Amino acid sequence: MACGYREACEKYAEAVEKLSFRLLELISRSLGLPADYFNSKFEEHTSVLRLNHYSPCPVPELALGVGRHKDPGALTVLAQDEVGGLQVKRKDGEWIGVKPIPDSFVINVGDCMQVWSNDKYESVEHRVVVNDKKERFSVPFFLYPSHYVMVGPVPDFVNEKNPSRYREFSWGKFFKRKRDSNFKNLGTENLQIHHFYISQNSSE
Numbered sequence: 001m002a003c004g005y006r007e008a009c010e011k012y013a014e015a016v017e018k019l020s021f022r023l024l025e026l027i028s029r030s031l032g033l034p035a036d037y038f039n040s041k042f043e044e045h046t047s048v049l050r051l052n053h054y055s056p057c058p059v060p061e062l063a064l065g066v067g068r069h070k071d072p073g074a075l076t077v078l079a080q081d082e083v084g085g086l087q088v089k090r091k092d093g094e095w096i097g098v099k100p101i102p103d104s105f106v107i108n109v110g111d112c113m114q115v116w117s118n119d120k121y122e123s124v125e126h127r128v129v130v131n132d133k134k135e136r137f138s139v140p141f142f143l144y145p146s147h148y149v150m151v152g153p154v155p156d157f158v159n160e161k162n163p164s165r166y167r168e169f170s171w172g173k174f175f176k177r178k179r180d181s182n183f184k185n186l187g188t189e190n191l192q193i194h195h196f197y198i199s200q201n202s203s204e
């Protein structure tokens with residue numbers, strides 16, 4: 001039976017959601033936590049599937065497909081075609097292209113995981129450059145917690161030697177403020193996860 005656009009998106013979202021929860025389990029275990037540690041934060045998860053189309057641009061050095069940013073949620077599962085253009089920022093500040101590998105996904109750790117892990121994991125800064133000849137398609141799935149979840153470092157990772165690095169925040173409010181700040185005319189400050197950073201130096 002032919003599968004329409006809506007059905008295809010629904011089927012894909014279902015499958016990629018399953019995959020992202022599996023990845024969440026693996027990340028939990030990698031942190032020494034029970035596999036289902038984060039599950040309760042996703043009971044009414046607000047995840048999003050996005051379909052991106054980047055048109056070719058005759059002067060690619062003057063435009064970006066997506067400006068630099070960090071994905072705000074727990075993790076992102078990104079499918080991209082063979083054109084390329086996604087770049088991640090290395091620690092030394094250099095932008096590195098993420099080479100498309102056929103039949104594979106790119107997984108980004110997001111801001112929530114950075115905070116939950118108290119910086120054991122870091123949300124990667126990335127952007128998309130455009131191509132002068134080819135159009136590009138990408139399909140990211142963003143795994144987002146339930147609206148009402150409070151996000152703060154996992155208590156196991158906080159002790160006298162490793163104080164909490166972040167103030168707790170509401171996922172729903174954080175996400176809304178972040179979206180609003182994408183639109184300059186709302187006059188809101190561009191919200192970033194480092195705004196929740198607790199200074200570890202009391203003289204600052």
Ligand code: OGA
Nearest residue numbers: 052066080086128138140
């Ligand atoms: C995004 C994003 C990357 C891409 O939508 O948040 O980073 O390759 N997309 O399209």
Ligand code: NI
Nearest residue numbers: 069070071126
């Ligand atoms: Ni992104």
